[in-house]
Amino acid sequence: MNIIDAEKEIFELTKKQAEAFDFGFDGGGKAYIYSLKNEPILALIPKRDSKEIFAIIALNKNLKTENGLNPKSKISEIQNKYPSIKINQDLMMDWEYIFDKKNNWDFVFMTNGKNRIGEYQKSEMSAKPKKAESKMDWITIK
Incomplete structure (x- = not known):
C-alpha cells in the first residue's frame, strides 16, 4: 500500500513529519506520525524516495495484535504468548527488541546500557528476558 491510500483510511488523525531514524531506520528517510487529540496512534515509514509503505509503527495501547498484545505490553505478557522468546540488542x-518471525513484527524497547532487559554473553546473540515488568514502546510491522 502507498501512503496516499493509507491516509484515506486514517483521515481523522493529524499528521506530523519525523525522521525514520527515530524508529530505527537509517538512510535519511522520513516517518509520518499520526495522532488523535495529540496522542500518537501510529507512524508510517515509506521506502526512501517513494510513497510505498515500508513499515507501520503501532504506538497506541489500543492497537492490538491478533493475540492481544499492544505497544505497551510487558515482557511477562509477551512471554505468555511466546514462552521461548528471546530478546535482542x-x-x-x-x-532492544523481540522478533516475531511468524508475523514479521518487532516488539521494540527503547532501553540503553543502564536498563537492559537481557543479559548478553556476546553483542550479536539473543538473550532470555530478565525484567518481566519492562513495557515495550512500540510494535514495528514490516
Whole structure:
C-alpha cells in the first residue's frame, strides 16, 4: 500500500513529519506520525524516495495484535504468548527488541546500557528476558 491510500483510511488523525531514524531506520528517510487529540496512534515509514509503505509503527495501547498484545505490553505478557522468546540488542540504536518471525513484527524497547532487559554473553546473540515488568514502546510491522 502507498501512503496516499493509507491516509484515506486514517483521515481523522493529524499528521506530523519525523525522521525514520527515530524508529530505527537509517538512510535519511522520513516517518509520518499520526495522532488523535495529540496522542500518537501510529507512524508510517515509506521506502526512501517513494510513497510505498515500508513499515507501520503501532504506538497506541489500543492497537492490538491478533493475540492481544499492544505497544505497551510487558515482557511477562509477551512471554505468555511466546514462552521461548528471546530478546535482542539493536546495536545501531542501542535499544532492544523481540522478533516475531511468524508475523514479521518487532516488539521494540527503547532501553540503553543502564536498563537492559537481557543479559548478553556476546553483542550479536539473543538473550532470555530478565525484567518481566519492562513495557515495550512500540510494535514495528514490516
